[in-house]
Amino acid sequence: MIVVTGVTGNLGRVVVEDLLTRVPADQLAAVARTPEKAADLTGRGVDVRAGDYDDPASLEAAFAGADVVLLVSSPDVTPGTRARQHGNAITAAKAAGVGRIVYTSAIKADSGPGFLTDHAATEQLLRESGLTSTVLRNSFYSDFFVNSGVVKAAVEAGEVVSADGGKALNTATIRDFGLAASAVLTGSDHDDACHELRGPLWTYDDLAAVIAEESGTTVVHREIPLAEAGEGAFIAQLVSDGFFAEPSDALERLLGRPATGIRELVRAALA
Structure with missing residues (x-):
């Protein structure tokens, strides 16, 4: 059971x-x-x-x-x-x-x-x-960073903004984390294991480029000072400190496929 x-x-x-x-x-x-x-x-x-x-x-x-x-x-x-x-x-x-x-x-x-x-x-x-x-x-949920609100706002404004110093993020989707948990629950070789589950690395430069490509509009990334990040300052500081910069293939191995990247999320948001 x-x-x-x-x-x-x-x-x-x-x-x-x-x-x-x-x-x-x-x-x-x-x-x-x-x-x-x-x-x-x-x-x-x-x-x-x-x-x-x-x-x-x-x-x-x-x-x-x-x-x-x-x-x-x-x-x-x-x-x-x-x-x-x-x-x-x-x-x-x-x-x-x-x-x-x-x-x-x-x-x-x-x-x-x-x-x-x-x-x-x-x-x-x-x-x-x-x-x-x-x-x-x-890791943190990609769905928080890349969703319909974020993508549509970027298309309308022609930019995405961040205060993270250009550092990479290893976030993954809620769905991928859930599927990985299901695999572990039904698997037999995970006793007393600790899996570091992270998605493919991406940056806000990458996000702007993907939104531009998928939407057919001009979207650029603009870096802002941390003091201007408002409610997002806490997360921006973590990214800037390299908190999300380390890769891991554990999630991909549990899924049996590459983890969902930002391009898939952008396409879903635009659809």
Whole structure:
């Protein structure tokens, strides 16, 4: 039995949909804080269960009979909250006799900036639990950087702007991360592994060129000072510091194909 948490979120839903092509529906359970939001899965033969990261008893019941659990990281980024909630899930999994936990961590969780502390703490809790685990250190989502709003605005303005010093990004799509998680959940050679999942490197110069080519309009990249980046300054600083500059082929190997690049996202946005 495979149990997937966070099934009403974007990543969890991709995982469930792909698992339905890999395993019988009666070997799959979907956990949601509000099961009614995943009611369509019930009609497709999936066992939809209630589970709340702040309710350990509900998690133990939700994990009953599981051979492997996908622990999708909590959306609550309040410092300390994720580590506590994930700790509840790990304790519940151990009590339920779960064989393996697959955890969606984050890029550079063990060595990155302070906002990654809860991911590092969760990885430590997994190591201390005695449970077999697989850690998926996902990079940031390409969908956040390249989407219909960004692409159409670039076409209208004739430019894309950034404050990242021209450094590369190794982001990947939500769909690719979800498909990789599904592959790990159904695979047999990932025990106690840590996969650094990153997409193909790209820069804002690349993005401007691709938008120009795919739209048939003139689009250039204009670099702006970090002080003018507004709400995007935090991410821009990470990029400028080289946080996303390291490549990895782990995602491609799990997918069995090249990870989705920005050209595909630009084409989808323009369509």
